Amino acid sequence: MSEYKKIAYYPGCALEGSGHAYNRSTKALGKALGLGLEEVKNWNCCGAMEVKNIDPKLQTYLSSRVMSIAAHEMGHDTVMAPCNGCYHNLKKAEYDLGHDADSRDVVERLSNKAGHKTYQAGSVKTIHALDWIKDAIGEEELARRVKNSLKGVKIANYYGCMYTRPRHIFPEKDKGPGSESTSKPHFMDDLLAAAGAENVDFPLKTACCGGAHTLSDSDTSTRLVLNIVQAAEAAGAEVIATECPTCHSGLEMHQIRAETNFGIKTKVKILYFTQLLGLALGLSPRKVGVHENVSDSMAWVKEKILR
Amino acid sequence: MSAPTEETAARGNPGARALMPLADVERALDAPDVSAPELLHLGEAILAHWLLAHGEIPTDDTREGFRLLALHRQGAANEPSFNACRETARELAWHYNQLTLTTPDEPERVREMMRFTAKHLFYFVTGKLAERQLGDFCCSARPLRQDAN
Numbered sequence: 001m002s003e004y005k006k007i008a009y010y011p012g013c014a015l016e017g018s019g020h021a022y023n024r025s026t027k028a029l030g031k032a033l034g035l036g037l038e039e040v041k042n043w044n045c046c047g048a049m050e051v052k053n054i055d056p057k058l059q060t061y062l063s064s065r066v067m068s069i070a071a072h073e074m075g076h077d078t079v080m081a082p083c084n085g086c087y088h089n090l091k092k093a094e095y096d097l098g099h100d101a102d103s104r105d106v107v108e109r110l111s112n113k114a115g116h117k118t119y120q121a122g123s124v125k126t127i128h129a130l131d132w133i134k135d136a137i138g139e140e141e142l143a144r145r146v147k148n149s150l151k152g153v154k155i156a157n158y159y160g161c162m163y164t165r166p167r168h169i170f171p172e173k174d175k176g177p178g179s180e181s182t183s184k185p186h187f188m189d190d191l192l193a194a195a196g197a198e199n200v201d202f203p204l205k206t207a208c209c210g211g212a213h214t215l216s217d218s219d220t221s222t223r224l225v226l227n228i229v230q231a232a233e234a235a236g237a238e239v240i241a242t243e244c245p246t247c248h249s250g251l252e253m254h255q256i257r258a259e260t261n262f263g264i265k266t267k268v269k270i271l272y273f274t275q276l277l278g279l280a281l282g283l284s285p286r287k288v289g290v291h292e293n294v295s296d297s298m299a300w301v302k303e304k305i306l307r
Numbered sequence: 308m309s310a311p312t313e314e315t316a317a318r319g320n321p322g323a324r325a326l327m328p329l330a331d332v333e334r335a336l337d338a339p340d341v342s343a344p345e346l347l348h349l350g351e352a353i354l355a356h357w358l359l360a361h362g363e364i365p366t367d368d369t370r371e372g373f374r375l376l377a378l379h380r381q382g383a384a385n386e387p388s389f390n391a392c393r394e395t396a397r398e399l400a401w402h403y404n405q406l407t408l409t410t411p412d413e414p415e416r417v418r419e420m421m422r423f424t425a426k427h428l429f430y431f432v433t434g435k436l437a438e439r440q441l442g443d444f445c446c447s448a449r450p451l452r453q454d455a456n
Contacts, residue, residue, distance in 0.1 A: 161391060183394055203398040203424045208391045208431050220434035227430055231423035235416070 006036030019245025021289030147282035149196035225254035
């Protein structure tokens with residue numbers, strides 16, 4: 001039996017805001033698959049990009065507090081973070097606490113001040129939603145449970161940058177067959193293929209979307225996103241599958257911005273992998289939050305998946 | 308491996324003549340007949356611009372048989388966030404090999420993917436030349452890299 005049948009769930013800020021459809025579809029998918037998710041109590045921001053770049057040790061503390069609650073107050077040994085930013089930051093905190101005495105000192109001092117048990121490296125394992133489904137269910141079982149096959153649906157899988165970089169904070173990756181690859185990630189491809197989808201060859205799976213500059217340097221972000229979207233279309237994809245709320249929002253918003261500012265219209269749909277898997281398992285579009293996405297994919301979903 | 312002709316090399320190869328201006332690189336990337344060797348050399352030109360803008364002399368060394376990868380490594384040596392385009396450079400080299408060492412089923416589609424990959428490198432590097440912190444805030448995480456190094 002998989003060790004991921006009941007785990008702590010850390011949605012993070014984005015999944016309560018712009019990425020709400022990812023939150024909804026992740027929970028719905030877990031429920032449909034009989035997997036237990038217990039939300040981390042009183043969780044806080046992981047330190048995201050802003051704190052990390054001003055005071056990385058404060059970010060280490062913020063992420064460590066989430067892991068401390070999961071381990072010491074809830075008794076979990078695994079935390080699942082579907083957001084690439086959260087996943088990356090918890091992994092980074094784990095790495096820092098295992099390798100840097102200064103980080104350990106700061107975390108201990110702040111934990112004592114905040115009145116909770118100090119997190120020790122190795123107390124919990126942080127995983128992504130892709131690891132969760134891949135390990136707890138696997139392709140074979142997933143294929144067995146599919147009700148609306150994604151057969152005929154051509155998908156470009158976009159993993160974004162923070163799922164695999166920097167490599168040294170993901171020691172479990174690049175371990176050969178069965179493990180995830182940092183240079184050519186494939187877990188999302190594997191799961192969607194198990195649901196019947198046809199994954200297209202897509203060279204920009206982990207290419208920069210300019211995400212952090214989406215507001216301060218919008219034209220750069222739009223050019224990067226437009227190139228990703230156009231490449232997906234040229235590869236024959238009808239939909240881009242995402243696994244990060246920041247990537248997803250960036251792709252949706254800059255797809256629209258490319259049309260309004262650059263006059264370039266693209267048609268490829270953008271859906272979370274959890275939405276696609278949920279639909280394949282027979283969940284309704286509403287159950288997986290298709291109506292909450294910025295771009296309207298409802299007609300396409302009805303035509304291509306609920307046919 | 309098919310060697311680029313003098314004409315095609317000159318369209319992008321910074322070693323063949325004076326470095327092609329970035330505006331010309333962008334036009335060349337959109338040329339309908341752009342070939343795999345040209346795209347590879349345009350990629351090298353893009354990375355050479357990055358290095359020159361940072362006071363470095365672009366290397367003529369190769370890594371894994373590609374000057375492109377040596378240039379990328381040189382560019383990332385003092386700028387960890389430049390690793391945000393590492394896989395893009397590697398994809399460019401991979402597509403070059405696909406088109407020059409094998410016979411793909413759909414060579415036009417592979418060439419188009421190589422073009423998109425080269426364009427991504429162009430947009431990332433030119434974006435980073437305009438806004439130095441591009442890539443700093445997310446995957447490359449400058450403080451984390453500095454701590455690790």
